Amino acid sequence: MAQLSLNHLSKSFGAGRPAVNDLSLTIRDGGFLALLGPSGCGKTTVLRMIAGFEQPTGGSIRLGERVLADEKSFIPPEARNMAMVFQSYALWPHMTVAENVGYPLKVRGIGGDARSRKVREALASVRLEDYADRRPAALSGGQRQRVALARCLVTEPDVVLLDEPLANLDRHLRQEMEETFREFHRRSGATMVYVTHDQSEAMALATDVAIMSEGKLLQVGAPEAIYAEPEGRVVGSLIGQGAILSLPIFPSSPRRLDWLSLSHALRPVMQPHPDVRTADVLIRPQDVELAPEGIQAKVETSLYEGERYALRLTLSDGQMLRAFSRLPVRVGELVRVRIGSGWRL
Numbered sequence: 625m626a627q628l629s630l631n632h633l634s635k636s637f638g639a640g641r642p643a644v645n646d647l648s649l650t651i652r653d654g655g656f657l658a659l660l661g662p663s664g665c666g667k668t669t670v671l672r673m674i675a676g677f678e679q680p681t682g683g684s685i686r687l688g689e690r691v692l693a694d695e696k697s698f699i700p701p702e703a704r705n706m707a708m709v710f711q712s713y714a715l716w717p718h719m720t721v722a723e724n725v726g727y728p729l730k731v732r733g734i735g736g737d738a739r740s741r742k743v744r745e746a747l748a749s750v751r752l753e754d755y756a757d758r759r760p761a762a763l764s765g766g767q768r769q770r771v772a773l774a775r776c777l778v779t780e781p782d783v784v785l786l787d788e789p790l791a792n793l794d795r796h797l798r799q800e801m802e803e804t805f806r807e808f809h810r811r812s813g814a815t816m817v818y819v820t821h822d823q824s825e826a827m828a829l830a831t832d833v834a835i836m837s838e839g840k841l842l843q844v845g846a847p848e849a850i851y852a853e854p855e856g857r858v859v860g861s862l863i864g865q866g867a868i869l870s871l872p873i874f875p876s877s878p879r880r881l882d883w884l885s886l887s888h889a890l891r892p893v894m895q896p897h898p899d900v901r902t903a904d905v906l907i908r909p910q911d912v913e914l915a916p917e918g919i920q921a922k923v924e925t926s927l928y929e930g931e932r933y934a935l936r937l938t939l940s941d942g943q944m945l946r947a948f949s950r951l952p953v954r955v956g957e958l959v960r961v962r963i964g965s966g967w968r969l
């Protein structure tokens with residue numbers, strides 16, 4: 625297998641803003657990349673170009689040394705050794721589970737014992753051995769999605785493409801299926817590209833997350849790295865919880881701001897230093913603590929979440945902040961908060 629690389633990839637469907645705009649990205653061999661972004665940002669179009677269902681209008685796609693698409697060449701989907709899993713499962717209702725899973729092998733001319741063995745193995749890997757003779761209509765949503773995964777596994781693809789595969793499932797089932805996807809990734813060793821607009825799903829599943837907005841790639845990295853050091857307002861507001869404050873900051877100050885610099889920035893001064901600029905600073909709720917030495921804030925909402933209260937606070941200048949409290953806090957109460965850490969976006 626080999627790494628998948630997208631080089632200056634673009635796609636326009638006509639006049640207006642391109643659906644995908646000069647996107648470059650490398651997905652390492654055996655990696656699990658989540659493509660995350662708001663509706664209409666171009667995620668599915670990227671996936672469809674990788675699969676070969678759309679031809680790029682610019683740039684190239686390579687799998688190792690092999691060019692899958694560029695301005696001169698185009699390898700059709702069936703010759704790319706990729707498999708795609710859709711939100712809608714796309715199972716054939718008139719076939720049994722085993723027939724659905726074995727169908728891609730049948731198309732490739734593999735029959736007899738070899739086919740039965742591969743189908744059995746694929747069904748075992750998604751824990752559906754006992755459902756081989758059922759029809760899709762007699763399965764739950766999660767089981768149908770597992771059949772779709774088994775059908776994809778049976779062909780031993782180099783790359784598996786998943787387009788919001790959990791969007792039709794309820795929250796409980798989604799969590800269970802997330803584990804199935806991780807296991808599927810471990811077992812198959814395939815490179816996986818997973819499209820979603822759900823940031824917690826992307827963070828929980830993938831080894832790398834790529835964030836798109838308006839056809840462009842904004843940031844790519846490990847989930848922990850993007851959470852800790854997001855680049856810019858869009859990524860900062862898309863990943864994890866937090867509030868973005870506009871604060872007067874020296875441009876030369878570090879991007880990770882401590883309480884000392886934040887408390888200075890939060891205290892109004894009559895004549896700000898001429899070098900100071902207004903910057904967007906992301907504050908995570910877990911970095912905000914109620915403390916007597918802190919700055920004053922008013923509790924706007926307090927939501928009991930079981931193990932803690934989630935607070936929405938306003939600062940004296942009207943800016944909003946999020947915090948957690950282990951003890952109950954009254955709405956309307958004036959509290960003092962200390963912000964242990966902030967990240968300049």
Ligand SMILES: Nc1ncnc2c1ncn2[C@@H]1O[C@H](COP(=O)(O)OP(=O)(O)OP(=O)(O)O)[C@@H](O)[C@H]1O
Nearest residue numbers: 637642643661662663664665666667668669670821
């Ligand atoms: N076949 C097409 N013809 C014309 N425009 C298209 C076509 N496919 C997609 N687009 C446009 O390209 C843009 C990106 O669409 P795309 O489906 O890739 O977004 P997405 O991020 O996957 O969104 P969603 O999460 O809603 O599925 C949208 O503005 C969409 O209207």
